[in-house]
Amino acid sequence: MTLVPPGTPGSTAPTAGSSSADGHRRVLAQIDVACRFPVILLFSGALLWLAVGTALALVSFVELHAGEVLANCAWLAYGRVRPAAWNSVIYGFASQAGLGVALWIICRLGRVSLVGAAASGTAALFWNLGVCVGVIGILAGYSTGLEGLEMPGYVGPILFLAYLPIAVGALVTFHARQERGLYVSHWFLLAGLFWFPWIYSTAHLLLVCKPVRGAAQIVINGWFLNNLRELWLTPLGLAAVFYFLPKLVQRPLHSRYLAMFTFWLLVLSGSWGGLSIGLPLPRWITALSTAASLGMLLPVLAVAVNCYRTWRAGACAKPCSPALSFILGGTASYVLAGFLRAADAFAPVHDITRLTCFAEAYGLLTSFGFVTMVFAGAIYLVLPRLTRQGWAAPALVKAHWLLTIFGLALGTLALAVGGVLQGLALNDPAVAFDQVSRTTAPFLRAASLAVLLLALGHVAFLYNLSWTLIRWLRCAVPMRALLVAESEPATGGVNS
Amino acid sequence: MNRVSFIFVGLLCTLAVSWWGLVLVPQFHLGSQQPVAVPGSSQTYPAPRLGLATRGQEVYRANGCFYCHTQQVRATGLAPEFQTTNAIVRYLGADIERGWGQRLSVARDYLRDQPVMIGSRRVGPDLTNIGMRRPNDPVQANLLWHLRHLYDPPSVAEGSAMPAHRFLFDQRRVQPGQSVNTNELAWVDLDTRLEIVPKPEAVALAFYLFSLEVNVPLYEAPLPAPPGVTADLSASAAPLGNGPVP
Numbered sequence: 001m002t003l004v005p006p007g008t009p010g011s012t013a014p015t016a017g018s019s020s021a022d023g024h025r026r027v028l029a030q031i032d033v034a035c036r037f038p039v040i041l042l043f044s045g046a047l048l049w050l051a052v053g054t055a056l057a058l059v060s061f062v063e064l065h066a067g068e069v070l071a072n073c074a075w076l077a078y079g080r081v082r083p084a085a086w087n088s089v090i091y092g093f094a095s096q097a098g099l100g101v102a103l104w105i106i107c108r109l110g111r112v113s114l115v116g117a118a119a120s121g122t123a124a125l126f127w128n129l130g131v132c133v134g135v136i137g138i139l140a141g142y143s144t145g146l147e148g149l150e151m152p153g154y155v156g157p158i159l160f161l162a163y164l165p166i167a168v169g170a171l172v173t174f175h176a177r178q179e180r181g182l183y184v185s186h187w188f189l190l191a192g193l194f195w196f197p198w199i200y201s202t203a204h205l206l207l208v209c210k211p212v213r214g215a216a217q218i219v220i221n222g223w224f225l226n227n228l229r230e231l232w233l234t235p236l237g238l239a240a241v242f243y244f245l246p247k248l249v250q251r252p253l254h255s256r257y258l259a260m261f262t263f264w265l266l267v268l269s270g271s272w273g274g275l276s277i278g279l280p281l282p283r284w285i286t287a288l289s290t291a292a293s294l295g296m297l298l299p300v301l302a303v304a305v306n307c308y309r310t311w312r313a314g315a316c317a318k319p320c321s322p323a324l325s326f327i328l329g330g331t332a333s334y335v336l337a338g339f340l341r342a343a344d345a346f347a348p349v350h351d352i353t354r355l356t357c358f359a360e361a362y363g364l365l366t367s368f369g370f371v372t373m374v375f376a377g378a379i380y381l382v383l384p385r386l387t388r389q390g391w392a393a394p395a396l397v398k399a400h401w402l403l404t405i406f407g408l409a410l411g412t413l414a415l416a417v418g419g420v421l422q423g424l425a426l427n428d429p430a431v432a433f434d435q436v437s438r439t440t441a442p443f444l445r446a447a448s449l450a451v452l453l454l455a456l457g458h459v460a461f462l463y464n465l466s467w468t469l470i471r472w473l474r475c476a477v478p479m480r481a482l483l484v485a486e487s488e489p490a491t492g493g494v495n496s
Numbered sequence: 497m498n499r500v501s502f503i504f505v506g507l508l509c510t511l512a513v514s515w516w517g518l519v520l521v522p523q524f525h526l527g528s529q530q531p532v533a534v535p536g537s538s539q540t541y542p543a544p545r546l547g548l549a550t551r552g553q554e555v556y557r558a559n560g561c562f563y564c565h566t567q568q569v570r571a572t573g574l575a576p577e578f579q580t581t582n583a584i585v586r587y588l589g590a591d592i593e594r595g596w597g598q599r600l601s602v603a604r605d606y607l608r609d610q611p612v613m614i615g616s617r618r619v620g621p622d623l624t625n626i627g628m629r630r631p632n633d634p635v636q637a638n639l640l641w642h643l644r645h646l647y648d649p650p651s652v653a654e655g656s657a658m659p660a661h662r663f664l665f666d667q668r669r670v671q672p673g674q675s676v677n678t679n680e681l682a683w684v685d686l687d688t689r690l691e692i693v694p695k696p697e698a699v700a701l702a703f704y705l706f707s708l709e710v711n712v713p714l715y716e717a718p719l720p721a722p723p724g725v726t727a728d729l730s731a732s733a734a735p736l737g738n739g740p741v742p
Binding site for chain 1: 499500503504506507508510511513514515517518519522523525526527529557558559560561562563564566568570572590593594600601602603604605606607608609610611612613614615616617618619620621649653654655656657658659660661662663664
């Protein structure tokens with residue numbers, strides 16, 4: 001039974017004094033060198049898209065209460081900017097950062113060098129190319145009109161083909177692992193890597209390439225959107241949480257069985273949600289889906305208990321490292337978003353919150369809270385290990401965290417309260433629709449301010465990463481060393 | 497859970513069951529739906545969208561109108577009123593009372609839509625029946641209302657928070673003595689002395705919006721009868737219900 005990620009101080013006690021500890025560190029260093037070409041590329045692309053996505057999200061929020069601002073610019077119409085922002089954040093940032101973190105965790109847990117690093121790195125470039133073409137396509141008016149799949153149809157194959165070398169490299173590396181035991185994070189990573197191509201190809205084939213007729217599109221689109229969140233982004237995020245949290249607090253994970261409970265309930269309940277009561281669909285579909293959405297409360301609670309007890313048993317008396325602050329913030333966002341989502345699935349609440357901005361509150365918490373903070377924490381921890389250098393501007397890390405926390409708190413509160421008030425007004429036919437808009441407007445302004453704070457934080461993050469990488473490339477490692485390192489065969493020392 | 501095969505089989509089974517339940521079965525269930533005959537007419541419902549309205553649907557998709565506007569009418573329940581052996585079905589709910597539709601939306605309403613853009617958020621009002629909101633105005637006046645609304649929303653809908661879509665229009669300076677309004681769907685903005693001429697995309701979008709109407713009774717969603725008319729509960733005998741919602 002493996003409760004502590006291998007590599008955690010104390011988990012793999014050196015057996016032969018300092019020379020063994022040095023050997024251990026050398027092994028880890030060589031593993032890092034072997035995987036840094038694709039991982040750094042994935043992280044860099046991810047952060048660029050995070051900044052672009054948040055800036056576009058800011059434009060879309062501002063347009064909700066200042067409609068005159070960009071009235072003459074077709075490329076920045078609200079209905080184009082909003083999906084462009086979403087796609088930038090989900091496919092550009094979250095998926096790339098998640099893949100980068102997954103590659104690093106698989107190498108570290110397995111004590112093995114990454115297989116096919118050059119192919120993964122090249123694929124990362126193609127992934128970025130695909131996202132770039134897709135986002136420009138949306139802004140130019142070539143959206144497919146399907147939520148979550150807005151990028152023009154020809155982008156799907158690019159993303160799929162770019163994904164395959166990265167995922168295959170990860171799985172072959174996993175297969176070649178030297179540490180044969182499976183850690184909790186392995187389950188979640190395998191789930192995410194396995195599910196994404198299935199759900200993406202299904203949705204792309206049945207909605208974009210050869211669209212099914214009528215309301216079946218609503219069901220498949222809802223299934224895809226839900227699974228993209230619950231079975232792609234969530235497993236990657238939770239794998240990172242279960243790996244980095246014990247590592248950072250230097251204590252074993254509280255309960256492997258609770259993590260197992262989380263895992264199986266996530267794959268069982270998570271794959272059925274997303275189609276709420278009230279949609280123009282047969283009742284059995286929405287009833288089943290709503291029950292599954294309510295069932296998601298259990299894995300969320302299990303994550304909350306497991307993480308809280310792990311953290312409390314560890315370093316709660318010590319000051320939090322920046323990475324730990326982000327991981328904890330991300331975990332808290334996941335739990336809060338889970339509660340809000342379950343509340344929204346509860347019929348009496350859903351009658352009020354349906355079709356309002358309430359859903360945006362937990363959407364914001366999931367994308368800019370859980371996913372972004374967990375991967376940001378992971379990047380803050382991993383990048384110095386890859387470059388053998390600290391961050392160029394440590395003060396900006398603190399600023400990033402504060403801006404994110406304040407932005408998330410303000411945005412979630414504004415959108416949740418605004419959503420409830422909007423729903424109550426919408427449900428009262430005596431309230432004219434313009435009055436409903438006026439009721440919501442102050443909350444949308446507050447949400448715009450929140451997204452501005454988030455955008456500033458993400459720009460600080462991008463600046464810090466860029467400056468760190470520039471400094472590293474200038475003074476430490478020539479670029480070709482990245483490629484040379486990849487071509488070196490794994491030594492016996494690496495796999496000790 | 498230290499065996500990869502166990503996890504892999506578990507993942508395969510759970511995804512396969514989910515795929516079967518929420519992709520395959522709904523496709524068999526909903527994919528086999530067919531248009532129905534409109535009572536008292538040779539037409540079918542939903543009718544195929546024709547001409548400029550089809551092009552307008554593409555403009556609607558390209559500009560993401562569905563991120564603010566839904567096309568799904570909710571009903572919180574039914575209130576059948578029995579009159580001897582007949583009954584009138586009344587739908588309850590704010591959407592109906594706001595006049596956004598005469599009945600709740602059901603799966604068959606989207607049979608001809610490609611893609612289906614029902615929307616998930618109501619920043620603006622529902623558009624399911626927007627083509628029927630001004631039944632007494634001629635077609636030209638309806639189209640002009642939509643065009644003016646796209647150009648400057650508050651000018652025709654007081655308090656509207658919708659962003660203006662001026663990029664769908666050409667603006668021409670009116671010179672003294674110059675004849676204007678050569679295009680019957682153009683108008684002159686008296687404040688700025690600009691002639692506002694809709695681009696083909698704007699006209700197509702206005703046609704699409706005007707084409708949006710759900711006014712045919714279905715077995716799964718019968719229409720309420722006009723005041724004073726009783727109807728059998730069966731859809732085949734349900735009236736077209738062009739009158740106001742009771």
